[in-house]
Amino acid sequence: MTAPNSPLRGRKLGDRRVVVDRPHSAYFRYAGAGVMIAKAAASAPTTAFGRRLARVRAFVFGKPLSTAQDIEERLSKKLALPIFSSDAISSSAYATDEILRVLVLAGLAWMTWSIVVAAAIALMLTIVAFSYRQVCRGYPAGGGAYVVARENLGPNFGLIAAAALMVDYVMTVAVSSASALANLATAFEAIAPYKVELGALIIILVTAANLRGLRESGNIFAIPTYLFVGMALLTICVGLVNTASGAAHHLNAPPFAEQPGVQAFTMLLLLKAFAGGSVALTGVEAIANGVPAFKPPEAKNAANTLIIMALILGTIFIGLTFVGLQYGVMATTAQGPTVLGQVGSAVFGGNFLFILLEVSAALILFLACNTSFNAFPRLAAILAQDDCMPRQFAFRGDRLAFSWGIVVLAAVAIVMLYAFNASVDALIPLYSVGVFICFTLSQAGMVIHWRKERSSGWAWRSVVNGFGAILTGVVFVVVASEKFFNGAWMVLIFIPSLIAMMMFVRHQYASSARQLTMRPGAAVPQPHRHNRVVIPISGVNRAVVQALNVARSITTDIRAVYVSDDPKHSDAIRELWTQAVPDVPLVLVESPYRALIAPVVAYLDVLDRSWPNDQEDPITFVLIPEYVARSWWERMLYNQAAKQLRAALLGRPHTVVINVPYRREDSRPQAGPDQQPAGTLVAADNGKPH
């Protein structure tokens, strides 16, 4: 409480008023009876170093946002589309290549089947998008396949979906940054030896952008996505006009074209082509994971954005495949031009628009990783809320982003880059395996959802989702078996490992919750165990006296312990102690091996053993006097032994460790020895804090 201000005179005789101080108002605001809301100042750092650090953080990541500003950070459909769809839309840039690479094995004549395969994939995209649209509406808290599987198939199936998705999100980041660098390295050979370092740098930059918050990262990444969509649609339109007018002619075989094979055109080959082209579906699920990031009405906006994304993806994919077929484009090896590049070159003839198309494609391939940076942390946060991941993943940082998820995703992706030397060929077999597990589980979950809900149209909806589940399940089997020996086996190890980790975390939290839970309605009994205090002292000084005063407020059973390697010194300390604190026993422990910490711990063990067996163990309070240093360099000089003792006593049963800080300012009001309160000592010999 502050002292009342003196009355102020009013304008009329006798009028007086007192302005009342409001000490809380700088840091808190009352929001209701007994409820205070902390203002930004309450979270602001108090030290000079902390303030400098906060300024740097504000410069790099932006000023902290309050939870109330969450609604302002939500995404409109226009911003959400590039944020959550860059992965899915970018896959249209290479999905046709994947189909052609398989079909060419049966010879050029079978390349026309590419449009049939593309149409079948578009049908699957429709089913998956339709399903996820329902997921957005049915599960507006987000979580996508994880939540659908958890709710309808059981918690363990939910974990399978979550683990599969998380592995795929990590791979998306690693692959997209590696492929962006591979593209750049073809143009600038000098960067080739530094691909790993540059890849890590790219990931760090995207991480920083995402840590700045959803809206800002959306603003940064929106333009390249829309540019690619615009350029791809323009390419298709011009290609269609050329086809209609008869101006589309077959191109000559591009450099590095895949050589036509002589394999039989079988159902298996067709399935492989289908599985190859299904990479177009990766990233479709991201919107369903992030429904709460949308502006209200969240579910409706997310569902509509998902449909817009599916329409764009489907149109570009089918359009490119069709126009490519008209121009007779060929699949090429990694060094050759892509289908998009060949179509663009044929349509625009190598002018500015062609360059713009190529640049936008490179940018969106690079930004595909941004979808993971939005979907992964949200999924991790939901898992953390379900106690399947460490709870830190559910905390939101200064800018309302799930900082832990973002940073961990970046760290793991960088490790993958290093492990695979940023080689796209080595990384790609690990990519897009997990996503089909999650598609299958979410479709299967939706079948059960419809059967349970029995809302209008449930029968045909469950048939569609059932068909989708079978289709995506088949694709998973084909993709996993195709890529198994190239590296997909690692994914099939990562996923169970992640599941095991999440089950372990869940078990740990459940077990600690069982131990911590109070019986409902139970009254808390008064403490009945004996308390005793042990004060390890480094001498007889003010810090020790402060600890002694605290000890006296706890119990009368107090003893001080002094560990010494010098018997002469011990005698001096005993004399001082007996004179100053005659009512508190001092135990002197001679330590001929010069250890300071272990003898204190051993003394506590002896105290415990000497306690009668027929009585309940007492609670031992270990009060550690600490001298509070005023600056960082002073901190290196003091309290080292106290820190070691604290660490040694961590987790010791029936023991409470209390630090009793003594600040230099604490002694200020007592200017001289005459003014010392009773029981306070003037700094004595060997009053040095440890």
Add this chain to the structure above:
Amino acid sequence: MPEAITPVFRRAVIALSGGSIDARIVRLALEVTRHNHAEVIAVHVVELDWTQPLDADAAERSEEAQRVLDAAEGIAESLHGKMESVLVQARDVGAAIVDEAAAREADLLILGLPYRTRFGGDFAIGRAVPYALKNAPCAVWVVREPMGEESR
């Protein structure tokens, strides 16, 4: 008829009573002072009767009194406006508000007036508003809250 000119104020004091009208006058004050970045000072007066000394520890400990100003600060923050808040103890609310406005050299005083009727149906204007209208050296705006359905 002369053209309407928006008056320009340098410093506005708003008197808060803790009623529903408070939010309205905070918004109004921020709106009229926004253009020239004028100061807005919210004053809430806790009236003490003669049984307590004027400097009694009453308002500081009163969560209710603090909450009146905190709620106004919250509204100002949500509108991205700046507002100083002052808690005053006095014997008479009207005099304290006018004195505070005069001491701070305010050129606008805004008071809220709840729509209340006395027994018999007459409108009750209270004591603070007439006092301010009569004695305040600056412009005084009184914002009366709309009548309730039952009063119409």
